[in-house]
Amino acid sequence: xxxxxxxxxxxxxxxxxxxxxxxxxxxxxxxxxxxxxxxxxxxxxxxxxxxxxxxxxxxxxxxxxxxxxxxxxxxxxxxxxxxxxxxxxxxxxxxxxxxxxxxxxxxxxxxxxxxxxxxxxxxxxxxxxxxxxxxxxxxxxxxxxxxxxxxxxxxxxxxxxxxxxxxxxxxxxxxxxxxxxxxxxxxxxxxxxxxxxxxxxxxxxxxxxxxxxxxxxxxxxxxxxxxxxxxxxxxxxxxxxxxxxxxxxxxxxxxxxxxxxxxxxxxxxxxxxxxxxxxxxxxxxxxxxxxxxxxxxxxxxxxxxxxxxxxxxxxxxxxxxxxxxxxxxxxxxxxxxxxxxxxxxxxxxxxxxxxxxxxxxxxxxxxxxxxxxxxxxxxxxxxxxxxxxxxxxxxxxxxxxxxxxxxxxxxxxxxxxxxxxxxxxxxxxxxxxx
Ligand code: NAD
Numbered sequence: 129x130x131x132x133x134x135x136x137x138x139x140x141x142x143x144x145x146x147x148x149x150x151x152x153x154x155x156x157x158x159x160x161x162x163x164x165x166x167x168x169x170x171x172x173x174x175x176x177x178x179x180x181x182x183x184x185x186x187x188x189x190x191x192x193x194x195x196x197x198x199x200x201x202x203x204x205x206x207x208x209x210x211x212x213x214x215x216x217x218x219x220x221x222x223x224x225x226x227x228x229x230x231x232x233x234x235x236x237x238x239x240x241x242x243x244x245x246x247x248x249x250x251x252x253x254x255x256x257x258x259x260x261x262x263x264x265x266x267x268x269x270x271x272x273x274x275x276x277x278x279x280x281x282x283x284x285x286x287x288x289x290x291x292x293x294x295x296x297x298x299x300x301x302x303x304x305x306x307x308x309x310x311x312x313x314x315x316x317x318x319x320x321x322x323x324x325x326x327x328x329x330x331x332x333x334x335x336x337x338x339x340x341x342x343x344x345x346x347x348x349x350x351x352x353x354x355x356x357x358x359x360x361x362x363x364x365x366x367x368x369x370x371x372x373x374x375x376x377x378x379x380x381x382x383x384x385x386x387x388x389x390x391x392x393x394x395x396x397x398x399x400x401x402x403x404x405x406x407x408x409x410x411x412x413x414x415x416x417x418x419x420x421x422x423x424x425x426x427x428x429x430x431x432x433x434x435x436x437x438x439x440x441x442x443x444x445x446x447x448x449x450x451x452x453x454x455x456x457x458x459x460x461x462x463x464x465x466x467x468x469x470x471x472x473x474x475x476x477x478x479x480x481x482x483x484x485x486x487x488x489x490x491x492x493x494x495x496x497x498x499x500x501x502x503x504x505x506x507x508x509x510x511x512x513x514x515x516x517x518x519x520x521x522x523x524x525x526x527x528x529x530x531x532x533x534x535x536x537x538x539x540x541x542x543x544x545x546x547x548x549x550x551x552x553x554x555x556x557x558x559x560x561x562x
Contacts, residue, residue, distance in 0.1 A: 151467070153232035153442050159468035161235070164544035167535060173560075174552045181231055183207040187277030189255065191269045203274040205253040205281050208234035211554045214285055215251035216241060216492055218292030218321075219299070221270070225254035229442070233292075236463050237492065239547035240485040244524045246496040251287050253278065259294045271299050275306040282307055284317035284503065290495050291321040291367070293441070297333075301326060317502035320495035329498035331513035332491075337371025338514065339490015340461045342521040343482045344376060344435055347457050350529060351480060356380035359433040361455070363387050363425060364440030365414055368461040368488065370405050372437055377401045381435070385428050388414045388440070392428040395420035429453060438465035445470045453479060460484035475538055483540035485547065486528055493520050 158179065165175050189201040204227060207215045217237040220230075230252050238250025255274055259267055281287045291300055300319045304326065307318045316327035324330065331338070348355055358381045362373045365388040373383045383401050385394040390413045393399060400419050407417045429436060429444060430452045438444050439461030445453060450466075450473035458474065458481045460466065466474070466481065474481055494517055501507050508516075532542035 151443055151446075152228055153464045154228040154235075156443070156464055156468045157232040157235050160471075160540060160544050161239075161548065164541055164548050167537065167541065168545055168549055168552075170548065170552060171556075174555055177555060177560075178209070178548065178551060181206050181208045181234060182210060183281065184227070184231065185278050185281055186227070187274065189270055189273045189277060191266060191273060193266055194263050201255055201257045201270060201274075203253070203255045203277055204230045205278040205287070206230045206234040206251060207281055207287055208250040208252075209238040209551060210249035210286070211551055211558060212242060212249055213247035214249065214283075215281075215287040216248035216290070216320075216495065217251035217253065217287075218290045219253040219255070219274075219295050219303075220292040221255050221257055221259040221267070221294040221299075223256060223258040225256045230254045232442075233463055236485055238551060239544060240489045240492055241496075242547035242550040243485050243528065243543050244489045244493055244520050245550065246493060246520075248288075248492070248496060251281075251289075252292070253289060267299070268302050271302040272306045275303045276310070279307065279310055282318055284315060284499065288317070288495075288499060289319045290491070293366070296367075297321060297323045297328065300328075317499050320498040322498070327498070327502050329494055329501055329513060330508070330510035331517065332494045332498055333367065334371045334375075335494035335513075335517060336368045336461065336488050336491030337373075338375055338517060339493065339521050340368065340372040340437060340439070340459050340487055341375035341379060342490070342518055343487045343525055344372075344437070344457065344459045345379065346522060346525040346529075347459070347480055347482050348434075351456065353434065353456070354380075357382060358435060359384045360435045360437060361385045361428055361431050361433045362437045362439060362461075363392070363428055363444065364438065364462060365404065365408060366439070368491075369437065369439030370401075370408065372439060372459075372461055373399075373401045374405060376435070376437075384433060385420070385423060385431055386414065387423070387425050387428045390415035392423040392425055393417050393420035394423040394428070394431065431455075435459055438462050441465070443467050445474070447473065450474055451477070453477070455479060457482065460487045463488065471538070471540060481539060482525075483543050486524060486539065486543045489524065490517055490521055493517055 233252035241248040322328035382398040436455035442464035446467040447469040450470035
């Protein structure tokens with residue numbers, strides 16, 4: 129706080145060329161933040177405020193496992209910034225969750241909401257556990273105890289979670305129920321990505337993939353390429369990847385490879401996306417899919433294609449493999465799939481990157497619509513949801529593209545510049561409470 133009241137004249141920008149920890153998502157986020165802050169000539173005080181999360185809560189989650197043994201998991205919730213509205217951000221269940229990852233994801237949520245100009249701040253949560261080895265009952269007990277542990281941060285006006293990797297509508301239903309039991313009445317606006325029957329929005333499940341499809345369509349149009357016949361490679365075949373693949377296919381693209389944690393499948397003629405989705409529905413993963421030759425998750429990224437859509441986890445395109453990426457467009461369905469060091473390599477190669485905070489913002493946009501519908505108690509048709517999502521994605525893409533041309537920077541830096549300037553302006557207007 130003292131630092132904020134006594135701004136110094138010197139900003140200590142970490143060395144932009146230092147990517148010693150390119151695997152660290154928080155550093156990857158900060159490297160991009162620093163570049164945009166420098167170009168915006170951000171005031172030193174604001175720079176310091178925006179480099180730090182507002183609040184991070186870490187809780188122990190004791191859970192009675194089905195075996196009768198007690199296991200203690202760790203849960204994290206990071207509220208990065210709430211200057212523009214309630215914090216918004218998903219909850220991830222994964223054995224590789226780290227504090228820095230959650231902080232980075234929370235910051236990305238802040239910038240993402242600002243890029244598409246929806247009135248939310250950013251947050252993220254994670255529980256370090258291996259959900260794939262846990263029963264439904266164990267997952268429910270983890271969810272409820274985690275919710276109880278972070279309940280002071282939650283609320284429709286303060287912090288609104290959503291699903292992320294390895295969490296889904298069912299997890300959101302347990303979270304909403306636990307919160308509602310604590311406050312004594314039903315509060316469906318406390319989370320988004322809920323089942324439709326309990327206030328979920330039509331179109332939310334498909335929203336992130338749909339947003340990726342729209343962003344890809346805009347990028348192709350910008351490059352003067354038709355949708356029809358464009359070859360697409362999708363890494364990660366969960367909520368984001370499978371729906372983006374399905375919608376791109378419906379728009380006339382040819383999906384030539386898909387992958388998930390069990391491996392990849394390639395077909396020059398094109399993958400039957402509907403069949404791949406049905407396979408995952410019946411078997412949980414793509415393992416055993418017979419619609420193409422097998423290919424590794426590393427090699428799939430290096431395939432010759434028009435559009436590469438990483439939709440799994442962070443840091444899959446790094447300084448180690450960026451030079452071998454052959455796609456014309458990288459549409460970042462996942463959060464943080466490209467390391468900061470890889471950005472420059474992709475730029476040099478002329479790859480058009482639609483950055484995560486723009487490309488996958490369709491999810492949080494329809495989450496916002498869900499929250500609006502919950503709070504007004506009036507529900508929209510799927511057509512209305514999709515039309516409004518399309519309008520926001522198309523306009524946001526155009527705004528970022530305009531800024532990128534104006535400042536002669538890539539789309540990522542332009543997105544950060546747009547987002548940071550919007551968040552910084554609100555901070556400036558609100559001032560610092562002493
Ligand atoms: P999901 O759990 O539904 O799917 C993840 C997919 O990635 C699965 O197919 C999984 O098998 C695959 N995967 C996991 N590890 C992998 C690996 N090492 N190599 C290849 N594939 C691997 O998750 P999701 O909701 O689709 O999220 C995917 C990414 O998109 C995450 O980065 C998430 O933060 C981001 N995202 C999701 C949303 C959303 O609305 N769901 C919104 C914005 C961003």
